[in-house]
Amino acid sequence: MQTPNKIELDDIIEMKKAHACGTKTWKVTRLGVDLKLKCTGCGHEIMMDRLEFNRKMKRKVTTLDS
Ligand SMILES: [Zn+2]
Secondary structure, eight states, X not given: OOOTTOOOTTXXXXXXXXXXXXXXXXXXXXXXXXXXEEETTTOOEEEEEHHHHHHHEEEEESSOOO
């Protein structure tokens, strides 16, 4: 069975809530027990665990349209 929200390194993820800079898309820069995400708008990096991530993510964006 395939997991619908399988996340891989360098994936672009859209979050439900926009970052302070107004950007909703984040790039996955580290995968582990915790995920590290980099804001595609301002470059700010955050860490969050998978449970929190699953709650906050809206969808996976395959390509980043600019
Ligand atoms: Zn930002």
